Amino acid sequence: MLRRRWVDAVVVVVVVLAFVLAPQAYSNETLLFQMMVYIALSQGVNILYGFTGYLPFGYVGFFGIGAYGASLLMLHLNWPPILALLGGGAIAVLLGLVLSPLLRLSGAYFAIASLAASQAVYLIVSNPALQNVTYGPYGIQLVSQFNPTLSYYVMVVILALTVAVVLYIRRSRFGTALQAMRDDPVSAAMAGVPVVRQRTFAWMISAGIAGLVGGAFAWQTSVFYPDAVFSLSISIFAIVFTLFGGAGTLLGPLFGSVVLYGMYNTIGISDPQYFQLIYGLLIILLVLFLPDGAASLLKRRGSHVL
Amino acid sequence: MKQLRRYLFGLAGVAALLIAGCGSTTSTTTSSTAPKDITIGTLYAGSGSYATSSLPELAGLKFWMSQVNKDGGVFVKAYNKKIPVKLVDYNDQSDPNTAQTLYTQLITQDKVNILVSDFGSVLTSVAVPIAQEHKMVLFDPTGTGASFFTPTNPYIVLTGLPTSAVWPDNLAKYLLAQNFKKVAIVYAENDFDQSQDETLTTQLKAGGVTPVYNQGVPTTTSNYDVIIHNIAATNPDAVLELGYPNNDIAFLQNLAASGQHFGFLFTIFPGQLFSLLEQNVGAKTLTDTYTYPTPPLLAYNSGVNYGMTISQFTQAFQSANGSAPNFLDIAGYNTGLAIQKTLETAKSLSQLDLRAAAGKIHMFTLDGDFTINKEGAQMGETLPVGQIQASGSGLKTVIVFPSSVATGTAVH
Numbered sequence: 001m002l003r004r005r006w007v008d009a010v011v012v013v014v015v016v017l018a019f020v021l022a023p024q025a026y027s028n029e030t031l032l033f034q035m036m037v038y039i040a041l042s043q044g045v046n047i048l049y050g051f052t053g054y055l056p057f058g059y060v061g062f063f064g065i066g067a068y069g070a071s072l073l074m075l076h077l078n079w080p081p082i083l084a085l086l087g088g089g090a091i092a093v094l095l096g097l098v099l100s101p102l103l104r105l106s107g108a109y110f111a112i113a114s115l116a117a118s119q120a121v122y123l124i125v126s127n128p129a130l131q132n133v134t135y136g137p138y139g140i141q142l143v144s145q146f147n148p149t150l151s152y153y154v155m156v157v158i159l160a161l162t163v164a165v166v167l168y169i170r171r172s173r174f175g176t177a178l179q180a181m182r183d184d185p186v187s188a189a190m191a192g193v194p195v196v197r198q199r200t201f202a203w204m205i206s207a208g209i210a211g212l213v214g215g216a217f218a219w220q221t222s223v224f225y226p227d228a229v230f231s232l233s234i235s236i237f238a239i240v241f242t243l244f245g246g247a248g249t250l251l252g253p254l255f256g257s258v259v260l261y262g263m264y265n266t267i268g269i270s271d272p273q274y275f276q277l278i279y280g281l282l283i284i285l286l287v288l289f290l291p292d293g294a295a296s297l298l299k300r301r302g303s304h305v306l
Numbered sequence: 307m308k309q310l311r312r313y314l315f316g317l318a319g320v321a322a323l324l325i326a327g328c329g330s331t332t333s334t335t336t337s338s339t340a341p342k343d344i345t346i347g348t349l350y351a352g353s354g355s356y357a358t359s360s361l362p363e364l365a366g367l368k369f370w371m372s373q374v375n376k377d378g379g380v381f382v383k384a385y386n387k388k389i390p391v392k393l394v395d396y397n398d399q400s401d402p403n404t405a406q407t408l409y410t411q412l413i414t415q416d417k418v419n420i421l422v423s424d425f426g427s428v429l430t431s432v433a434v435p436i437a438q439e440h441k442m443v444l445f446d447p448t449g450t451g452a453s454f455f456t457p458t459n460p461y462i463v464l465t466g467l468p469t470s471a472v473w474p475d476n477l478a479k480y481l482l483a484q485n486f487k488k489v490a491i492v493y494a495e496n497d498f499d500q501s502q503d504e505t506l507t508t509q510l511k512a513g514g515v516t517p518v519y520n521q522g523v524p525t526t527t528s529n530y531d532v533i534i535h536n537i538a539a540t541n542p543d544a545v546l547e548l549g550y551p552n553n554d555i556a557f558l559q560n561l562a563a564s565g566q567h568f569g570f571l572f573t574i575f576p577g578q579l580f581s582l583l584e585q586n587v588g589a590k591t592l593t594d595t596y597t598y599p600t601p602p603l604l605a606y607n608s609g610v611n612y613g614m615t616i617s618q619f620t621q622a623f624q625s626a627n628g629s630a631p632n633f634l635d636i637a638g639y640n641t642g643l644a645i646q647k648t649l650e651t652a653k654s655l656s657q658l659d660l661r662a663a664a665g666k667i668h669m670f671t672l673d674g675d676f677t678i679n680k681e682g683a684q685m686g687e688t689l690p691v692g693q694i695q696a697s698g699s700g701l702k703t704v705i706v707f708p709s710s711v712a713t714g715t716a717v718h
Contacts, residue, residue: 028415030410030436143435143438146435221406
């Protein structure tokens with residue numbers, strides 16, 4: 001037990017140190033920030049998909065509402081950024097609660113319904129009739145709050161918390177219950193697992209992570225339109241990174257995000273004309289030969305992947 | 307213990323990947339001696355919804371670069387010599403989040419001397435705070451969002467069009483002059499189109515005309531069937547559709563298919579991307595509709611005191627690229643001219659000196675009068691109202707308002 005805790009602490013410290021030190025070696029902090037965003041989002045997807053089997057195509061809805069929630073708290077109520085960011089996370093959790101009936105669906109139905117819900121949120125936020133509240137299609141301007149350095153380190157903290165939460169879930173009875181529900185909800189319920197409550201709790205944790213990350217993203221970006229924070233590509237990236245690394249593990253989504261997002265930028269910068277071809281081929285190969293992600297390579301050899 | 311060691315190796319691997327995955331740093335150019343070239347960094351959308359507008363803009367900038375390099379480079383006052391221009395361009399795929407990373411890449415890794423934003427407000431928006439943070443002047447060809455230009459940001463220069471809220475000034479005056487009482491407006495819900503809608507409705511109301519229909523639609527709208535019938539039900543004297551090229555195309559296609567006809571119909575992009583619109587909706591649908599004519603439809607041949615005239619540019623561009631230029635090619639070229647004039651007059655390559663020099667530019671190019679205000683917004687150019695009319699077997703654009711620049715009268 002003690003060794004496990006020690007390993008968990010090392011994992012969190014390594015992740016934090018990597019991103020605290022990375023700007024010394026590489027000065028494109030925006031890229032590093034976005035990499036953290038995708039690692040945290042893929043871990044959020046991981047909590048839901050990896051542990052409960054629910055694939056949230058509309059995950060970006062929580063990210064977007066977190067970005068808008070935090071921004072509007074700063075703009076309308078003059079909340080300090082860090083507090084507003086926590087508020088953005090809370091608003092995302094609230095949205096998760098409102099949308100929790102979606103969990104009655106499963107499989108493709110849930111994926112499509114969550115996507116539709118995220119689009120509905122997007123259309124509400126960008127609606128010109130709500131211009132006085134959300135600024136509608138004019139987007140958000142946080143120029144007076146813009147602080148890329150502090151927002152970067154706050155994102156490091158959010159990432160560390162996310163990693164810690166995933167580690168906790170993996171180690172806890174709660175995580176075991178979630179996995180039991182994923183494999184066979186009826187049996188889990190018969191064994192006394194409160195399926196609906198536990199699943200809703202996981203859904204809200206996942207929403208809260210996306211909301212916090214969205215708030216940090218808004219603070220770091222400071223000028224953005226609704227399309228930028230409700231773009232479906234954000235959901236797709238988080239899901240692909242999770243699947244590539246291996247859902248249900250901590251290191252899988254971390255590995256997937258670092259490798260694929262690093263590749264996305266390397267190819268996008270050096271050979272943009274081949275980017276879509278290479279990325280597309282990679283995903284096809286993944287689906288064909290590694291449907292359980294890169295982590296399954298190690299698992300096949302009998303190794304335990306954290 | 308073995309297991310533990312394996313974890314730690316794994317984590318170290320991920321950390322190493324993290325550093326490696328980010329690429330490598332590049333060297334810094336010292337500013338004491340003349341650089342061997344002036345690097346201009348820009349983004350373009352090679353795919354996605356902004357590609358049709360972004361690629362021509364890049365082509366125009368590249369054309370300008372080829373012209374100056376053919377002549378030995380751009381004259382840089384700070385070194386009193388001509389220096390070749392080099393372009394560093396990345397594909398943001400129309401994604402603002404990717405653009406954000408790539409703008410930072412241009413500044414921090416490529417250490418470009420001049421930063422030019424991608425097409426339009428959405429892809430420019432993310433560049434504005436990044437440029438300001440890194441104290442780099444952002445040469446902005448077509449990002450006309452009014453919120454980019456503030457007294458606290460000295461690092462932006464809008465080289466092409468005026469801010470979008472100013473665009474419909476002449477259009478509103480023309481509608482009032484025509485004594486239209488029933489005006490219907492449908493606009494895409496984005497900064498660019500909604501700001502025009504607000505200006506129009508404010509000015510029309512001041513003139514005693516309240517639009518009988520004023521409806522926003524998502525920018526992604528691709529079917530206007532129901533909207534067209536709703537508008538027709540109000541029996542309007544004039545219909546204005548404000549959108550991006552994809553919206554204009556969908557609206558005009560749906561209108562042609564619906565069998566409805568409006569006596570006065572205005573759309574934005576036939577005036578900028580005439581060939582694209584004609585190709586997609588047909589000459590018949592465009593005939594007698596109104597638009598904002600921009601170069602090359604608005605032909606500045608006399609009075610040009612910097613760079614090529616529109617005729618010279620059209621000929622040279624066509625022979626270099628094999629296709630006739632549209633407005634966005636010209637916007638890209640015009641951005642090059644603004645950079646050129648800035649370098650010719652700036653006392654050093656420091657960003658604040660570049661911005662100060664850009665602020666003093668007064669020139670008349672193939673894109674019209676170039677004058678920016680203190681906030682960096684373009685003030686020189688104005689957009690007249692034009693009508694696309696039948697001319698023999700083709701179409702021509704006639705400027706109908708204001709009378710000072712009119713080239714003909716409207717056909718109803």
